[in-house]
Each structure stands twice: as C-alpha cells, then as structure tokens.
Amino acid sequence: MDKIILKDSAYCIKKGTILGIKQLTESEKLFEIALEGSQRLGFEPGQFVMVSVFGAGEIPISLSSSPTNNVSFEICVRAAGKVTNALHKLKAGDVIGIRGPFGKGFPVRMLGGKDLLIIACGLGIAPLRSFIRYVFDNRKDFGKINILFGCRNPGNMLFLDEINDWKKRKDVYFESTVDCGTPDWTGKVGLITTLIPGVNIEPERTFVALVGPPAVYKPVIKELLSRNVPERQIMISLERHMKCGVGKCGHCQIQNLYCCQDGPVFNYEEIKHLKEAF
Ligand SMILES: Cc1cc2nc3c(=O)[nH]c(=O)nc-3n(C[C@H](O)[C@H](O)[C@H](O)COP(=O)(O)OP(=O)(O)OC[C@H]3O[C@@H](n4cnc5c(N)ncnc54)[C@H](O)[C@@H]3O)c2cc1C
Numbered sequence: 233m234d235k236i237i238l239k240d241s242a243y244c245i246k247k248g249t250i251l252g253i254k255q256l257t258e259s260e261k262l263f264e265i266a267l268e269g270s271q272r273l274g275f276e277p278g279q280f281v282m283v284s285v286f287g288a289g290e291i292p293i294s295l296s297s298s299p300t301n302n303v304s305f306e307i308c309v310r311a312a313g314k315v316t317n318a319l320h321k322l323k324a325g326d327v328i329g330i331r332g333p334f335g336k337g338f339p340v341r342m343l344g345g346k347d348l349l350i351i352a353c354g355l356g357i358a359p360l361r362s363f364i365r366y367v368f369d370n371r372k373d374f375g376k377i378n379i380l381f382g383c384r385n386p387g388n389m390l391f392l393d394e395i396n397d398w399k400k401r402k403d404v405y406f407e408s409t410v411d412c413g414t415p416d417w418t419g420k421v422g423l424i425t426t427l428i429p430g431v432n433i434e435p436e437r438t439f440v441a442l443v444g445p446p447a448v449y450k451p452v453i454k455e456l457l458s459r460n461v462p463e464r465q466i467m468i469s470l471e472r473h474m475k476c477g478v479g480k481c482g483h484c485q486i487q488n489l490y491c492c493q494d495g496p497v498f499n500y501e502e503i504k505h506l507k508e509a510f
C-alpha cells in the first residue's frame with residue numbers, strides 16, 4: 233500500500249523554537265517563535281494557530297504580531313489551565329508544536345482606504361495587536377485610525393510600552409480606560425462603552441474591529457448601532473472551545489457555523505441571529 237504523506241496537511245505539526253519570552257503582566261507572557269528551517273508561517277491578523285506543548289496538550293492561540301514580520305511570530309498567552317501553564321514554564325530555546333494558521337481573520341485588503349475603530353478589551357488586545365501593527369506598517373493604505381482599549385485594572389494592561397508609543401502618534405486617536413482604578417492611575421475609569429461617544433467617526437466609512445470577553449459585545453454593539461455604524465461593518469472575533477481547528481470535530485460549532493473555519497472573525501450582520509454567539 234502507498235504511504236500516506238501528510239506533509240503540508242492541516243494536521244501536520246511544525247516544530248517551533250521559542251526565541252524569547254517577555255512577562256507582560258502577572259498572568260500573561262509574550263512568546264516569540266520561529267518555525268524550523270526558517271519556514272514562513274504566513275497569516276492574516278485575526279487568525280490563530282494550534283499550539284502544542286508536548287506532553288500537556290494542544291490549544292488555539294491568536295497570532296499577536298504583524299504578518300509583515302516574515303522571520304518569526306508572536307503569541308500572547310494567559311496562564312489559564314493545564315496547557316497554558318505548561319507553556320508558561322518553558323524557556324527560550326525550547327521547542328513547541330504549531331499547526332495552522334487557521335480561520336478567517338480581519339479582511340485587511342478589503343479595508344484599504346477605510347476608517348477603522350479598533351476596540352480591544354482585556355486579552356482581546358492580543359489578536360488586535362496583530363491588526364494594529366499591520367495597519368501601522370501600511371499606514372497610508374488606511375483612513376482615520378481610532379483605538380479604544382479597556383481592561384479590568386491598570387495591572388492587567390497588556391503591551392504598556394507599545395501603548396505609550398501609540399498614544400504619542402499624531403495619526404491615531406487612542407483612548408484607554410480601566411474598570412477599577414488604583415491610587416496611582418491617572419487615566420480614565422469606566423467601562424469601554426464610555427469611550428465610544430468621544431470618538432469622532434463617519435459611520436458609513438468606518439469599520440469596527442471588536443475583540444474582548446463575550447460580556448462586552450452586546451453593550452458595545454448597542455452603542456455602535458446608536459452611532460449608525462452599519463451591522464456588516466462591525467467585525468467581532470468569537471472564542472469557542474476548539475480541538476481540531478479545521479472544521480472536523482464540531483467543538484466550536486454554533487448552529488451551522490464553525491468558529492474555527494467560518495471565523496473566528498465574523499461580521500455582526502452574519503451572526504446577530506445566533507443567540508449562542510453572544
Ligand atoms: C480562536 C481562539 C484564540 C485564542 N487566543 C488566545 C490568545 O491569544 N491568548 C490566550 O491566552 N488565550 C487564547 N485563547 C484561549 C485559549 O485557547 C485557552 O485559554 C486555552 O485553550 C486554555 O487551555 P488550558 O489547557 O491552559 O486550560 P484548561 O485547563 O483546558 O481550562 C482552563 C479554563 O479555560 C477555559 N477554556 C479552555 N479553552 C477555552 C477556550 N477556547 N475559550 C475560552 N475558555 C477556554 C476552560 O473552560 C477553563 O475554565 C484563544 C481561544 C480561541 C478559541
């Protein structure tokens with residue numbers, strides 16, 4: 233019988249070497265990874281990879297760097313359970329497994345010339361950082377850029393150094409808030425929805441990219457609709473339990489949609505009728 237070769241299959245795990253690790257907050261680390269043999273990952277912002285920690289398991293994680301970096305890529309991982317904690321124990325030089333990239337990300341080519349309103353809540357900044365960095369690398373291709381970032385408290389704020397640079401840019405409107413301030417916090421306190429009225433947008437030419445915990449979606453979308461942003465221009469990334477990443481196991485299914493293949497990025501118009509999505 234002929235040997236079955238699965239070399240480039242979606243099931244084939246590529247070896248990735250951890251080049252560097254940065255502790256971002258108490259529970260989140262940023263990993264820089266290079267594939268064996270200088271292979272390019274090739275991805276779109278908003279896509280994810282299946283990451284294997286050998287002996288612990290495999291999990292979906294969003295790509296957090298810009299695809300414009302061909303040499304290596306980054307993932308930002310919160311220590312949440314078995315596999316993520318095992319990943320947090322690894323050191324630079326250790327090898328992990330990578331499958332993918334998978335899913336539909338943000339349609340960056342279709343967004344050329346449009347204004348963007350990027351809304352990140354908590355760990356939602358991980359995939360949106362990829363999008364933001366891509367947009368900055370190709371700044372002239374986009375119109376006005378607005379970024380809103382909210383998190384629980386100042387200690388949870390990811391990518392602080394970069395955020396301070398984004399704030400200084402003249403070609404970007406950036407605003408952040410925390411749900412609960414601390415005595416040394418001088419920024420805004422309040423839910424992410426409180427930042428939306430302050431953004432100057434032209435709804436017909438503005439596309440929104442929203443990623444955060446499910447609880448923020450309904451109130452944020454309500455606020456955006458009240459500003460007349462069309463439903464099809466609101467892009468949301470959904471998080472579901474995933475096992476295969478390629479539409480086979482059904483773990484990520486919401487009615488007729490597979491989050492791993494049809495998403496994780498959807499436009500609101502296509503999923504608004506799915507109660508389970510929110
Ligand atoms: C498309 C996608 C992109 C993701 N991107 C990132 C990312 O960039 N950074 C990051 O830190 N995490 C991300 N996650 C979540 C990450 O996959 C889970 O935290 C991880 O699978 C937990 O595995 P574990 O073995 O460490 O935890 P477990 O021991 O399996 O579980 C710990 C806790 O996490 C919950 N959990 C497990 N899997 C998921 C999941 N898929 N979604 C939500 N909760 C889950 C469990 O219910 C449990 O409460 C993403 C998930 C998806 C589906």
Ligand code: FES
Pocket residue numbers: 473474475476477478479480481482483484485490491492493
């Ligand atoms: S993760 Fe298996 S079908 Fe989506």
